[in-house]
Amino acid sequence: AAMSSPLVFFTGPHGSSDHRAVRLFGSLDQPDAHPMASLWEVLETVDHTPDALGIVPIESSIDGELMSVVDRILFSTSNLLFAGEAVLSESIAVFAHRSDATPRRVVSHPEVLQICHSYIAMNALQSEIADATSVACERVRDARDPSLVALAPHEVGSAYGLVAVADDPAAIPEIRTRYLLAARHVAAPTGFDRTMLAISPPADAPGVLAHLLESFSGNGVNLSSLTSRPLRTDDAHAHYAFVITADGHITDENVRTAVRAVLSNGSRVRLLGSFARWLGPEVVTPFGEVPLGSVDADDAAVLLDPPQAAGART
Numbered sequence: 001a002a003m004s005s006p007l008v009f010f011t012g013p014h015g016s017s018d019h020r021a022v023r024l025f026g027s028l029d030q031p032d033a034h035p036m037a038s039l040w041e042v043l044e045t046v047d048h049t050p051d052a053l054g055i056v057p058i059e060s061s062i063d064g065e066l067m068s069v070v071d072r073i074l075f076s077t078s079n080l081l082f083a084g085e086a087v088l089s090e091s092i093a094v095f096a097h098r099s100d101a102t103p104r105r106v107v108s109h110p111e112v113l114q115i116c117h118s119y120i121a122m123n124a125l126q127s128e129i130a131d132a133t134s135v136a137c138e139r140v141r142d143a144r145d146p147s148l149v150a151l152a153p154h155e156v157g158s159a160y161g162l163v164a165v166a167d168d169p170a171a172i173p174e175i176r177t178r179y180l181l182a183a184r185h186v187a188a189p190t191g192f193d194r195t196m197l198a199i200s201p202p203a204d205a206p207g208v209l210a211h212l213l214e215s216f217s218g219n220g221v222n223l224s225s226l227t228s229r230p231l232r233t234d235d236a237h238a239h240y241a242f243v244i245t246a247d248g249h250i251t252d253e254n255v256r257t258a259v260r261a262v263l264s265n266g267s268r269v270r271l272l273g274s275f276a277r278w279l280g281p282e283v284v285t286p287f288g289e290v291p292l293g294s295v296d297a298d299d300a301a302v303l304l305d306p307p308q309a310a311g312a313r314t
Contacts, residue, residue, distance in 0.1 A: 012037065019035065020088060051184075080183075084187060093164040104148075180273065190276045197243070212262060
């Protein structure tokens with residue numbers, strides 16, 4: 001059910017990609033959205049405020065899973081739960097005040113400047129940093145300077161009345177970012193859900209990961225993501241927290257049985273959320289289909305007998 005004007009916090013300023021992600025969460029009815037200076041403030045506010053919600057970027061097509069964000073959630077919050085998922089897909093263009101621009105300087109968000117570094121170098125442009133692509137576009141609009149251009153998503157450039165003078169400076173069709181909706185509750189089950197868990201098995205015994213995977217696969221639960229974080233410990237034993245995303249809701253019987261199996265192996269588990277699966281395009285790498293240099297069974301020898309340093313003992 002839609003909530004009435006929920007209070008939603010995002011990393012600002014207004015017009016940032018996190019702000020544009022707010023509207024993707026269909027369960028939010030006329031959200032009252034407020035910018036904050038940092039993602040850490042957003043997380044802390046939601047963790048300590050019962051009805052507050054937060055927009056949290058968790059994965060991007062450029063950087064993959066954002067582990068610094070995951071770490072902050074694991075080790076700085078205890079009440080936070082994810083209750084929604086959405087993917088923002090945007091393509092970048094070069095925007096100018098008018099079509100006959102002669103670009104010498106380019107302004108954008110640092111991440112966008114980084115993605116477009118080849119374009120910037122090739123055109124010998126000087127880079128300037130803005131807090132958001134919206135701020136960059138505002139600067140170009142107000143400066144009315146034919147030598148200044150902004151790198152921004154099409155929607156943002158158009159909103160500021162700018163003209164696209166070049167398409168795809170990043171040489172990437174789309175930049176996609178997966179966002180989660182932070183809350184103090186999980187979403188209601190829909191029958192097409194995901195559950196996120198952090199699992200810390202007892203100090204590293206052989207086969208810890210295999211046992212963990214078996215608990216889920218043995219109960220017919222598919223995992224769509226698994227990352228491991230080595231924990232700082234006082235002894236010499238390796239100790240890990242595994243962050244997993246599983247198909248299903250925490251109220252689903254097979255998910256519950258899998259989690260009970262994990263707990264009975266001596267692991268400690270934190271629920272990070274259950275939410276409806278995003279039905280639109282997923283976050284994918286902007287690169288080719290299979291990693292370069294991958295081989296199949298016919299070329300196994302290439303893989304199993306790799307080049308060794310001269311003089312290395314065999």
